[in-house]
Amino acid sequence: MIAPGTEPGLWQTARALVARDLRLLWRRRGDALQPLMFAVLVVVLFALALGREPQLMAQVGAAVLWLAVLLAGQLSLDSLFRSDAEDGSLEQWLLAPVPLAWLVLVRVLLHWATTAGPLILMAPLLAEMLHLPHDQLPILLASLVLGTPLLSLIGGVVAALTVGIRRSGILVALLALPLYVPVLVFGAGSVAAAARGQDPVGALLLLGAGLVVALVLAPLATAAAIRISLH
Amino acid sequence: MHPIVRWFHQTASPPTFDRFAARWSRVFYVAAVPVLLLGIWQGLFVTPPEQNQGDAFRIIYIHVPSAWMSLFVFALMALYAAIALVWRIKICEILAMACAPMGAGFTLITLLTGSIWGKGTWGTWWDWDPRMTSELILLFLYLGVIGLYYAIEDRRSAARAAGLLAIVGVGLLPVIRYSVDWWGGLHQRQSVNVFGDNAIRPELIAPLWWMVVGTKLWFAGSLLAKARADNLLREAGKAWVGERIGGGAASTTGEMPR
Numbered sequence: 001m002i003a004p005g006t007e008p009g010l011w012q013t014a015r016a017l018v019a020r021d022l023r024l025l026w027r028r029r030g031d032a033l034q035p036l037m038f039a040v041l042v043v044v045l046f047a048l049a050l051g052r053e054p055q056l057m058a059q060v061g062a063a064v065l066w067l068a069v070l071l072a073g074q075l076s077l078d079s080l081f082r083s084d085a086e087d088g089s090l091e092q093w094l095l096a097p098v099p100l101a102w103l104v105l106v107r108v109l110l111h112w113a114t115t116a117g118p119l120i121l122m123a124p125l126l127a128e129m130l131h132l133p134h135d136q137l138p139i140l141l142a143s144l145v146l147g148t149p150l151l152s153l154i155g156g157v158v159a160a161l162t163v164g165i166r167r168s169g170i171l172v173a174l175l176a177l178p179l180y181v182p183v184l185v186f187g188a189g190s191v192a193a194a195a196r197g198q199d200p201v202g203a204l205l206l207l208g209a210g211l212v213v214a215l216v217l218a219p220l221a222t223a224a225a226i227r228i229s230l231h
Numbered sequence: 232m233h234p235i236v237r238w239f240h241q242t243a244s245p246p247t248f249d250r251f252a253a254r255w256s257r258v259f260y261v262a263a264v265p266v267l268l269l270g271i272w273q274g275l276f277v278t279p280p281e282q283n284q285g286d287a288f289r290i291i292y293i294h295v296p297s298a299w300m301s302l303f304v305f306a307l308m309a310l311y312a313a314i315a316l317v318w319r320i321k322i323c324e325i326l327a328m329a330c331a332p333m334g335a336g337f338t339l340i341t342l343l344t345g346s347i348w349g350k351g352t353w354g355t356w357w358d359w360d361p362r363m364t365s366e367l368i369l370l371f372l373y374l375g376v377i378g379l380y381y382a383i384e385d386r387r388s389a390a391r392a393a394g395l396l397a398i399v400g401v402g403l404l405p406v407i408r409y410s411v412d413w414w415g416g417l418h419q420r421q422s423v424n425v426f427g428d429n430a431i432r433p434e435l436i437a438p439l440w441w442m443v444v445g446t447k448l449w450f451a452g453s454l455l456a457k458a459r460a461d462n463l464l465r466e467a468g469k470a471w472v473g474e475r476i477g478g479g480a481a482s483t484t485g486e487m488p489r
Binding site: 157158161162164165168171174175177178179181182210217221224225228229231 | 368372374378379382383385388391392395396398399400403
């Protein structure tokens with residue numbers, strides 16, 4: 001029971017949640033590397049399937065990298081709320097003295113930093129493996145930095161909707177991937193535009209605008225979805 | 232209480248809705264059949280063949296009304312879902328979920344007829360044209376809503392979760408529409424525009440309007456019929472269902488069927 005007047009504020013709860021999540025992540029640090037391994041394997045499979053032709057790979061490299069990052073993020077969606085729903089801490093979120101949407105936002109951003117962050121750091125290496133032209137690399141990184149949080153925010157809604165379903169693997173993909181289409185179109189499209197010598201800034205600005213909108217709206221939708229799922 | 236508000240409150244109660252839906256679904260069906268038949272007859276036999284496409288253009292009388300319905304039904308589903316989430320009206324949950332399979336059907340018809348038409352006139356079954364791509368994504372959104380609805384055990388929270396997905400989807404529909412436009416714009420692929428520069432002749436358009444009105448009426452009739460069936464299923468076991476269906480049907484169904 002919290003005494004009146006001593007309720008923890010927004011930043012205090014955020015700090016507590018981040019500290020707890022980071023500690024859990026550190027104790028299972030093997031799991032944290034799985035999205036990275038998955039993306040690397042997808043890139044390797046694509047490179048082999050394309051017949052190891054440098055010309056062909058350079059043309060499709062950015063699209064392959066975007067797909068690898070998108071699929072890795074989609075597979076890690078299930079861990080966003082699942083364990084908290086199982087051990088009951090998600091119910092404590094509902095009772096917390098701060099808005100549920102705030103906790104959701106903190107969790108989604110931390111989840112993004114720990115799953116997509118390593119992927120973005122690895123992207124230059126993977127791009128080199130795919131013989132991506134060097135002048136496209138900054139555009140690719142910028143589109144990933146703007147696009148992957150957007151994927152995490154949209155995916156958070158789907159993860160919250162399916163948190164009450166036991167075996168939700170393929171359903172999460174079925175729900176999330178259509179919603180990912182615009183992000184993929186602008187993200188991969190910006191690099192493709194740069195490859196054709198066109199200006200990629202328009203697509204990047206639209207990604208940024210989408211990110212701002214999603215930062216505001218997606219936590220609210222996710223909070224509503226958690227309330228429905230735990231009902 | 233205002234009479235219209237009272238009417239809404241009364242219709243939202245399952246027994247009253249059942250009576251309302253039983254009466255009006257029949258009315259809509261009866262109204263839809265002559266309109267649809269008139270539209271098909273005019274479209275197939277009365278209108279002259281088009282100069283460029285000959286008789287192939289006649290598929291427009293199925294394709295365009297179902298394309299409009301596919302978008303309209305999604306918006307309607309999201310509207311019902313929003314009402315159901317805010318005011319927790321059970322009938323609106325049922326109506327929203329009854330929209331999903333029908334909208335998916337219209338979307339599928341649009342894709343199939345469009346692809347047949349495309350084979351005849353463009354020479355290809357499929358192209359990653361903005362309109363076709365966004366219609367395909369719309370189909371996946373519908374399937375996602377249906378899939379989520381049947382994946383959750385509890386019927387009420389299933390309808391609310393799937394409804395929330397429909398609302399998120401309707402927010403993303405314009406984004407999908409324009410993002411693919413932008414992408415397609417790079418490819419410089421001109422899509423066949425029905426009411427664009429090569430506007431079709433006025434005598435060809437009259438059957439189209441009949442078909443648009445007819446599909447709306449048919450949809451209204453089947454939406455009410457399906458919602459009525461879902462409503463009866465959910466309320467099975469209540470006394471009023473037994474009285475309505477007659478012959479103690481309620482006493483035999485002790486449990487709520489899914």
